[in-house]
Structures are given as C-alpha cells and as structure tokens.
Amino acid sequence: MKLQEIANIIGTEFSGEDVEITGMNTLKDATENELSFVSNAKYVKDIAISNAAAIIVDEKTKEYVPDGCVALVVDNPYWSMAILSKSFAPLIEDDELPHAEIGEGSKVSEKAEIANGAKIGKNCTILAHVYIGAEAVIGDNTIIYPNVTVYRDCMIGSDCIIHSNTAIGADGFGFATNKLGQHKKIYQNGNVVIEDDVEIGSNVSVDRAVFGSTLIKTGVRIDNLVQIGHNCEIGEYSVFVAQSGSAGSTKMGRNVVVGGQSAFAGHLNIAPFSTFAARSGITNDIKESGKTFGGFPLLEQRTWLKLQVKIARLLK
Amino acid sequence: MKLQEIANIIGTEFSGEDVEITGMNTLKDATENELSFVSNAKYVKDIAISNAAAIIVDEKTKEYVPDGCVALVVDNPYWSMAILSKSFAPLIEDDELPHAEIGEGSKVSEKAEIANGAKIGKNCTILAHVYIGAEAVIGDNTIIYPNVTVYRDCMIGSDCIIHSNTAIGADGFGFATNKLGQHKKIYQNGNVVIEDDVEIGSNVSVDRAVFGSTLIKTGVRIDNLVQIGHNCEIGEYSVFVAQSGSAGSTKMGRNVVVGGQSAFAGHLNIAPFSTFAARSGITNDIKESGKTFGGFPLLEQRTWLKLQVKIARLLK
C-alpha cells in the first residue's frame, strides 16, 4: 500500500516520498518498507534506532522522527494504528492460493478442512472437523485430534500432538480505546510457531502474535484449558498445568513449570528452570533460575508456606 | 399446553379456568398466558405484581396467590418447575422450519451446518465446522471462525467476530435438587443476544438464559476461556480478560474491565466504569462507578495493595 493511501485512511498528510509500505511492525523490528508507531512515551527512545519507512506519532512526539523517516502525525497514534491494522490483514481464506499439499503417508479425514495454501508433512493424522488455515504448515508425524482449529499462517512442527477443541492462532486480545470508551480492533497479523515434540491438551487457546510470532519451543507440554497470550515465548520443555495462563509478550526460559490455575502478567521475563506452585500469580520478572515460587502476591514457596502459618495464628 | 395437562404432569389439581399456557417465566416477567413459580421466600412479594395465569406454590405460599390467578400447589415448587421446563423446551432442530436464509455476499463453508430456520445477514464469513442452530439470527459482516457453536434462538449482531471453539447459548447451569440429593434439569428456554461490534475469543462459554436473554451489549470484548453465566448482562464496551467469569444473573454497566481469572458471584449489580484487577473475586454489588478493585475478599485495589504490605510484615 502506498504511504499516501495510508495517510488518507488515518486522515493526515505527510511530506516525503510516497513509498510502498508492506506491513506494520514495532519500532525495533520494522524494516525499511514497514510502518511503525509510537503509542507510549517509553518507546520514544526506539525511534532513533528504527528502520521504519514511516512512523505514526502525535504532535508532541513528531520532533523525534529523524530525517529520512516520514512522520504521520495524528491525535491518537494507537487508534490510528488499529484502523490501519485492518488494511494489512490477509484474507481469512484465499481461493487463489494453490490447493493444500498433503505429505506422503498422512491421513486426513474427509471431514477435516484444509484451506488452500496449507502444507501438511508426512505421516500426519488429521482427524475429523479439524481446520487448518491458509498457508499454515504442519511438520511430519503430527497428530491433530478432532475439532482443533489452526488459524492461517501458523506453523506446527513435527512429532506434535494437539488435542481436541484447541484453538491455535486465534487473534490476540488487542484493541485501542478512545476517549468515549469505544474499542477498535488491532488486527493480529502475526502467527503462532510451535516447534517439534510439543503436546497441547484440549480446549487450549494459543493466540497469534500482533506482529511476529507467539512461540512454543521444542518439547513443551501444555495441559487442558490453558491460555497463552499473543507474542509469548515458552521455553523448551516447559510445562503448563491445567487452567494456567499467561498474558501477552511474556518470555520464559526452558523447563519452566507452571502449576494449575497459575497466571503470568504480560511483558515479563522468567528465568529458566523456575517452578511455580498451583495458583501462583506472577507479576514481576524472575531473574534467578532454579527457584520455586507460590502465592499471589508471589513469594518463594517456602516463604509463602511460612506466611500461611503466621496468618493462621491470627485466629488465636 | 393446557393448564390441566400441566397439573397432571406435576401431579396436582387446581380450581379455575383451563387456560392455554404458552411458557414459563419469573413472577415479574410472566405474561397472562404464562406460568410462574415461587421457590424462595424472598420472591413471595412478587406474587402480587405478577401477571401470570398460574403460579406453582407450596402449601405455605398458596394464600398469597390472588383471585384470578390459579395456584398449583405442590410439595417442592422448584422441582415441579424443573419437570415442567422440559415440556416447554423447543426441539433442538426442526425439519419443519424453512431452510436457512443466507444474506447476499455471505460466504458459508460447505462444512458448516446452518440449521433450518436460521438467518444469516449480508457479507458474513462462516467457516468450516461452525454450527448455527435453529432460528438463530446473525447480522451483517460478522465473522464466525471454525468450530464455533451457536445454539438455537441465539442472536448475534453485525460486525461481530467469534473465535474458534466458542459455545454461544449452551444451557445455563440450572437444576433443582431433591431431599435425596438427586438433580432435575431446568431446561434453559431463553437465549443469548449479542449486540453489534462484539469480539469474543476462543473457547469461551456464553450460556443461554433460563428465561429471557443473556445479553452482551455493543462493543464488548471477551478474551479466551471466559465463562458468562445464564441471564448475565454485560454493559457496552466492557472487557473480560482471559479465564475470568461470571455466575448467572449478574448485571454490569458499561465499560466494566475484568482482569484475568477474576470472577463474579451471581445476581450482582456492578456500576459502570468499574475496573477489577486480575483474580478479583466479586461477591457484592458495586454501587459507585469508576473505582478499581482487587483481591478476594474484594477491596479497593490500593487498599488491597496496602494490606499485602501489612500481611508481608507478619513474616518479621
């Protein structure tokens, strides 16, 4: 899309070359054909290091945009970004894509739906009522049980098992809100990447990224009814017990163990080999690896246990 | 159904006219062709204002039933109501209903099932393995992702997005229990009404009402794995983060924000612009709007934070 068209959509003008824009991205990750935005003062510092062709800013922030990068000045950059995100959303299904490719030895139920552009590897088992979206890619030997939905562009590795009624790649929970309290959807144009040897239980939700990928690394085990927010990264061999979840953009090292009904706030960094007892509530980074935590607010598990003894004494 | 037939089903007699009864409802909402019941002393006062043709009561309560309204006297009115609820339940599917109507420009997968009597508006996208029940109505431009189930009689507005594996209109959790501890299903003969511009995540459960409607108003955003109980009303532009939920009959004003894993007890009234931090447990009405709460038992969020500091001091 030409920059002029973008400016028209969000009702602004610009000076500079009317270049072709191929997508939107964060300031850090945007390439020279992409558009970015500043919606929060803490990202102003990223303007200087951005390769973006153009950046949506407000009046206060426009001065930070360097020469050679177009400033698109609007009242509410986050809202404008939300409006534009729709323009970059691909079609849900696309008849012009080639028919799906199914690898040798794979067994695909006639009652599954494999959208055009999808690729399924060798020796997979795809059961009835599974949906594999456009340009999704599945590795070899992977089993997908009935009523699983894999949204478009998602990638699942080899030797994976996905249990029934799980949704891989539904939209992350993203929207801008205006002063009237109305919401505008931010289209989630990223995807989900699941590496090899991952097993995911039933009724799990793994959301697609807004930009880039939500990433589930090799050997992860996810139990039933778990929520993985957009842009999370789950380290190798990590374990999520039933009904636990993570808000968006939290990154975990390898072999993190998450007890049942535990939950992470968004944008955290969790050290490898961390263990969280059932119903932990994690709201801060975990920097030292190998420790065990519990409670909400979170404490080291042995401290939490000690605290419960002290609390119980209040009854006397 | 004639009143005599109803009396026979629940094993009682009555004096009065053998009128035609078209349905059951609460005392307050019952019309003059409907049946109602009193199962709880706190509703006795509603008898006087009810338009019901007949009311199921026990021996103690029958004296409150005014002239012109038939009293059906039984030992356990709630149990009798449960028995009768089945008689008023419509067929799950009905071959005699006309074929579904699909609006211009709508794309419905051949692998979706649109039951007879359903109506789908213009320019909708209904993907594979979606089920739209009898007499359900979908507005224009609405997208329903794979493996979503919309039960019969439910209504979804225009410009909505419903993500995969979500169930709209499954039965609310209702049953009567007798002295032996056995349960009798209360058929949920209401529906779900979702207004325009609503987005609902994956693996969400929005239950149908026992009478009337469960209501999700314009602009609401619901994340994944959320539970909305029967007869709830969710105000405009409210936001439910993942794994939160509400028991039945709770009514919320507009722009209520519900943090992840939070939950509401049933039958509450929540002021508009209330915000609940993650894992809030709300068991009482919120009367003043614009406040932020947290914890279980619930406190104002800043009070909850202060309390956590005090609790942590117990360790010293």
Add this chain to the structure above:
Amino acid sequence: MKLQEIANIIGTEFSGEDVEITGMNTLKDATENELSFVSNAKYVKDIAISNAAAIIVDEKTKEYVPDGCVALVVDNPYWSMAILSKSFAPLIEDDELPHAEIGEGSKVSEKAEIANGAKIGKNCTILAHVYIGAEAVIGDNTIIYPNVTVYRDCMIGSDCIIHSNTAIGADGFGFATNKLGQHKKIYQNGNVVIEDDVEIGSNVSVDRAVFGSTLIKTGVRIDNLVQIGHNCEIGEYSVFVAQSGSAGSTKMGRNVVVGGQSAFAGHLNIAPFSTFAARSGITNDIKESGKTFGGFPLLEQRTWLKLQVKIARLLK
C-alpha cells in the same frame, strides 16, 4: 507382545519365560499377562501383592521382585514405562473395525463422524461436527451437542447431555522426564466412563485414564470450562461449578459440591457431601462428610470467613 520384544525396546535383558504381555498396569491392578513398573519408593510394598508377569525396576528395587515374576532392570523405570506405553496404544482409528452401530430412533447428523467400532444406543441426538471415536459406546436418549469430541473407547451412559466443544477422553497429562529435562509421553491407554443422567457443560475437558478409567458417576452436573484429570472418580450427584478442576486420581464421594474456580490437587480422597466455596484450593484429604470449606490454604468456611475479618484488621 512378547516379553523379549519389550526387553529389546527398553534395552535390557531378563531371565525367565518369554511370555505374551497384553498390557501395562499398576502393580495392584496388573493381571498375570500384564507388565508393571516401580517408579517411586512408596510403591515398593505393592510388588509383593502384584500379579504382574513382569515388573520394570531399577537396580536397587530388583531384589523385591519375587520368584515367578520377571524383573526388567533399567536405569529409569518411569522413562522405560513411558517408552513402552506407546507400544500398547491402540490405533486412533481402525478401518478393520466394523461400521458403527446406531440404535433405533437415534438421529445422527451427516456432519458428525462416528468412527468404526462405535456403538450408539436408542433415541440419541448426535449433532453436527461431533466426533465419536473407535469403540466408544453411548447409551440411550443421550444428546451430544455440536463440536463435542468423544475419544476412542470412552463410554457415556443413558440420558446424558454433553454440551458443545467439550472433550471427553483426551489424553491425561502424563510424561516422564529425564535428567536433561526432556519429556517422554506416557500414552494414556485407559478410558473415560460416564454413567447415566450426567450433564456436562461446554468447553469441558475430562481426560482419559492412564490405566483403567476416569469415572463420572450417575447424576453428576459439570458446568463449563471444568477440568477433570485422568483417573479421577466423581461421586454420584456431585456438582462442579464453572472453571473448577481436579488434578489426576482424586476420588470424591457422592454429592460433593465444588464452587467456581476451585481446584483439587491429585491423589486425594474427598468425603461425600463435602461443599467447597468458590475458589477453594484443596490439597489434603477430606475425611469427615457434610462440611463446608473455603480458601487456599483450605479452612472450614466459617473459619475462613473469621480469618478474613482478622486479616482486614491489619489495616488499622
């Protein structure tokens, strides 16, 4: 499978007869044609009472294996058991099984998939996009709403209702972990047995047993988004409110009531007629019946309420 083949798979040798092994089981439940294992010191005492033909043990434990029972000595018996579990897993679907049997008066959607070997009783309603697995058995008058998955070998009784997008019999969350932190799946070769008059909500996960059965007894009511772990037993007329769950192998008596978002640890015994308030966290056996509990750590509900008053006083 011959014992020699089993020894080859797990890289060990044995002395004794090369008998035919038909399955794996716990020490207590293994028959004389089955293989068992000792992975935890607390089960060593069960070796003496086991009828197993052979037992996988480590060097330290082999001395407890009596004459007439073959000891298969390995470094990590649990890991070896996990490897072998795959050998005993049946095919997901089996073209050689006879076509499904559908009882008189049952209405099965053409868009449902009933796998070979399944049996459906009389007067059932099986809606679109339901999957009934191989050799699954459904009783009479049972209603299964769209997008439900019933995995192979599971049994559902008569007069049951299963709501949309629920998964019955997905694999329990079982794996062995080695010193490198890698996981090996333990195939869950048991099933789920649901007795008569059970209603299960939408988006529920009831996992199949690793050996034997996960059991949901007569008259149970399960609300939406509930997790029932492998090998649980839920007593007659018990009630699980939305978003509650139980880890594996917990056994409950009849009429246990579980509030919303409550959860049980695994391997517990819960007395009949126990009631748990919303968000209870149950980590110990409940031995006395008829009591009401709440909180996490769990207390009697009235004690928990008293404690909250004491805690609130800390603010003064």
